[in-house]
Amino acid sequence: MDAIVKKFEDIAVAATQPEVERPSQAEVEAAVRTLLLWIGENPQREGLLETPERVAKAYTEMFSGYGRDxxxxxxxxxxxxxxxxxxxxxxxxxxxxxxxxxxxxxxxxxxxxxxxxxxxxxxxxxxxxxxxxxxxxxxxxxxxxxxxxxxxxxxxxxxxxxxxxxxxxxxxxxxxxxxxxxxxxxxxxxxxxxxxxxxxxxxxxxxxxxxx
CATH class of the missing domain: 3.30.1130.10 (GTP cyclohydrolase I, C-terminal domain/NADPH-dependent 7-cyano-7-deazaguanine reductase, N-terminal domain)
Known part of the structure; x- marks a missing residue:
């Protein structure tokens, strides 16, 4: 049992994310615009104007596990x-x-x-x-x-x-x-x-x- 507990302690340590400085909302949205340009899209067309903001909001929800214990x-x-x-x-x-x-x-x-x-x-x-x-x-x-x-x-x-x-x-x-x-x-x-x-x-x- 001690070996099993040690194994999961190691997993827990590996899963713990070090503190990093998170980009600002503006930087995240700029990154999304860059990806849109990279795939050949136009971030300025009507249907994509609010996409960077929506993606940032969606990521906040979909990856909320990092902030929970x-x-x-x-x-x-x-x-x-x-x-x-x-x-x-x-x-x-x-x-x-x-x-x-x-x-x-x-x-x-x-x-x-x-x-x-x-x-x-x-x-x-x-x-x-x-x-x-x-x-x-x-x-x-x-x-x-x-x-x-x-x-x-x-x-x-x-x-x-x-x-x-x-x-x-x-x-x-x-x-x-x-x-x-x-x-x-x-x-x-x-x-x-x-x-x-x-x-x-x-x-x-x-x-x-x-x-x-």
């Missing part, structure tokens, strides 16, 4: 759970992220399970943790590990299971251009990592009732 969402837990100590699963958590290589969308679903150790967290908090990591430039592999690591570090459950299924627009829109290809990644900690039976139980419960 998953520990803030997971910090409030509940211990009065009538003796419940079995597997908790939240599946089909939809998200939109962006590939850090091409800055195009990643669209998918996350499935999370954990084995409580005396306390549980509100289900909406798990979805918020997904959003925090999704609203950053990402690789799917890193995002999967970051979600599991945050839950493990803050809740300290007996184990965490995270599976992500996603379509990458960098494959659908450019390069190989294969629409509909899905990438699946998983991370298991604690009891899920050490016990194949717990992994099987998690997967079986995920399949129960089908997926939305």
């Amino acid at each position: 998953p520990a803030d969402e997971l910090g409030r837990t509940f211990e009065e759970v009538a003796g419940f100590d079995d597997l908790v699963i939240e599946k089909d958590i939809t998200f939109h992220s962006h590939c850090e290589h091409h800055m195009v969308p990643i669209i998918g679903k996350a499935h999370i399970g954990y084995l409580p150790d005396g306390k549980v967290v509100g289900l909406s908090k798990l979805a918020r943790v997904v959003d925090i990591f999704a609203q950053r430039l990402q690789t799917q592999e890193a995002m999967t590990a970051q979600i599991a690591g945050a839950i493990q570090d803050v809740l300290n459950p007996l184990g965490v299971a995270v599976i992500i299924e996603a379509e990458h627009m960098c494959m659908a829109m450019r390069g190989i251009r294969k629409q509909g290809a899905t990438t699946i990644t998983s991370t298991f900690t604690g009891a899920f990592r050490d016990s194949p039976e717990e992994q099987v139980r998690f997967m079986t419960l995920l399949r129960a009732g089908g997926r939305g």
Whole structure:
């Protein structure tokens, strides 16, 4: 378990962004105009006059994860759970992220399970943790590990299971251009990592009732 905790500490450090001086709103809008010129557009035509401002506003929303800490969402837990100590699963958590290589969308679903150790967290908090990591430039592999690591570090459950299924627009829109290809990644900690039976139980419960 110590090795697992150390692994996720390393991931957390790697995901922490150093303080940098952010460009001004005017500089961001100027950069968008430069990109419009580079692709052969005219930033002065009517339909594009407000595009730089709109892009800056959209980026503020789509990449808001950099200014949020998953520990803030997971910090409030509940211990009065009538003796419940079995597997908790939240599946089909939809998200939109962006590939850090091409800055195009990643669209998918996350499935999370954990084995409580005396306390549980509100289900909406798990979805918020997904959003925090999704609203950053990402690789799917890193995002999967970051979600599991945050839950493990803050809740300290007996184990965490995270599976992500996603379509990458960098494959659908450019390069190989294969629409509909899905990438699946998983991370298991604690009891899920050490016990194949717990992994099987998690997967079986995920399949129960089908997926939305």
